[in-house]
Amino acid sequence: xxxxxxxMAEEVKVFSTWASPFALRVIWALKLKGVEFDTVHEDLINKxxxxxxxNPIHKKVPVLVHDxxxxxxxxxxxxxxxxxxxxxxxLPEDPHQKANAxxxxxxxxxxxxxxxxxxxxxxxxxxxxxxxxxxxxxxxxLEDEIRGKKFxxxxxxxxxxxxxxxxxxxxxxxxxxxxxxxxxxxxxxxxAAWKQEFANAPIIRENWPDRDKLATKYxxxxxxxxxxxxxx
Amino acid sequence: MAAGEQVTLLDSWASSFGMRVRIALAxxxxxxxxxxxxxxxxxxxxxxxxxxxxxxxxxxHNxxxxxxxxxxxxxxxxxxxxxxxxxxxxxxxxxxSRFWADFVDRKIYxxxxxxxxxxxxxxxxxxxxxFIDTLKLMEGELGDKPYFGGETLGYVDxxxxxxxxxxxxxxxILNFSLEADCPKLNAYCKRCLQKESVSKSLxxxxxxxxxxxxxxxxxxxx
Numbered sequence: 001x002x003x004x005x006x007x008m009a010e011e012v013k014v015f016s017t018w019a020s021p022f023a024l025r026v027i028w029a030l031k032l033k034g035v036e037f038d039t040v041h042e043d044l045i046n047k048x049x050x051x052x053x054x055n056p057i058h059k060k061v062p063v064l065v066h067d068x069x070x071x072x073x074x075x076x077x078x079x080x081x082x083x084x085x086x087x088x089x090x091l092p093e094d095p096h097q098k099a100n101a102x103x104x105x106x107x108x109x110x111x112x113x114x115x116x117x118x119x120x121x122x123x124x125x126x127x128x129x130x131x132x133x134x135x136x137x138x139x140x141x142l143e144d145e146i147r148g149k150k151f152x153x154x155x156x157x158x159x160x161x162x163x164x165x166x167x168x169x170x171x172x173x174x175x176x177x178x179x180x181x182x183x184x185x186x187x188x189x190x191x192a193a194w195k196q197e198f199a200n201a202p203i204i205r206e207n208w209p210d211r212d213k214l215a216t217k218y219x220x221x222x223x224x225x226x227x228x229x230x231x232x
Numbered sequence: 233m234a235a236g237e238q239v240t241l242l243d244s245w246a247s248s249f250g251m252r253v254r255i256a257l258a259x260x261x262x263x264x265x266x267x268x269x270x271x272x273x274x275x276x277x278x279x280x281x282x283x284x285x286x287x288x289x290x291x292x293h294n295x296x297x298x299x300x301x302x303x304x305x306x307x308x309x310x311x312x313x314x315x316x317x318x319x320x321x322x323x324x325x326x327x328x329s330r331f332w333a334d335f336v337d338r339k340i341y342x343x344x345x346x347x348x349x350x351x352x353x354x355x356x357x358x359x360x361x362x363f364i365d366t367l368k369l370m371e372g373e374l375g376d377k378p379y380f381g382g383e384t385l386g387y388v389d390x391x392x393x394x395x396x397x398x399x400x401x402x403x404x405i406l407n408f409s410l411e412a413d414c415p416k417l418n419a420y421c422k423r424c425l426q427k428e429s430v431s432k433s434l435x436x437x438x439x440x441x442x443x444x445x446x447x448x449x450x451x452x453x454x
Contacts, residue, residue, distance in 0.1 A: 096293070099298045
């Protein structure tokens, strides 16, 4: 590449952590579109000055920096990516279908993640039972939505698949830790099939974080929340 | 509206989420049927149109429902795209608008909910300071622009403006003055209320306060 080509090349940076399912969404989206980027690995206990400068309000990953333009919040970043790099679109053209995809992405973050993360992983006893019941209700809605489709986006991976994608890997680890099955093949056959399809899809399957490392992290989170861990 | 087009809004008069949709429809000049919902006795129609959340607002366009206020506002912007665009056309500016609308949802809504559901004596000084700091952040983002959307009312304005009729309630419960603590935001609300699309979509702040007090009594915090 000559100097002029280098200067015209786009600069795309993703601030991420190895474990973040939110940062992973951004990495998936960029790779699915064949966009070259650099990853800046953050340590959330010791956030870099640059991260704090780029995301002063939430101080979180992911952050996307595209030719000096800073975008925060994973779902906002996904829409930016889809509008900027138009190959392999994540959202359909039709406004109603688009609204539907956004609805399910939001449902995933507002309800599913809350009930499974907050309600099942981090709780025990009666509170966990309630979290489990809420999670099953939420998963049933996903089951009804995915039935008859390969992906939430239809034939190809879309915004909702990327937003809900953590279910295809992170959930296994949660299930092992708490000893409860959430996406049960018999109860949710369509969702279980989607899980398989998504987890093994090209690009997706090459970018999952290490299971054992995640398990260690989640066990520590659970114990800390239940007051059993050693306070840091 | 094209011949045969049917637009219905399932809403509840005091809902800040519903107001967002009303403002968006008014900005676009869309004629629609408003159906007030009783949230303590949910209608079959609401449960059919929003089976997942069973909440308002729901926009029903030619029989197809759209749920979640900001999803609805984006839908309205995309369908009725020839008038009063709410989101800018540049992807980076769109991302900024989405970020701030999300911020309104996360921070202002959450603060408001806490204020509404907490006894006066339990309202902490720290929470009050946080709320005012959040509002000041919005002031910073507004800057010297007439609207968050720039010269014209935009997506972030639509997300935020409903709170203008709820601030009176928060002021009374939290014991603070928007005019004193956030004069820029106060001026912004007054200015925006001069627009018919906003004034016709929002409710009388005193009516909202009466409603809030009734809710608080029901929750046992008043």
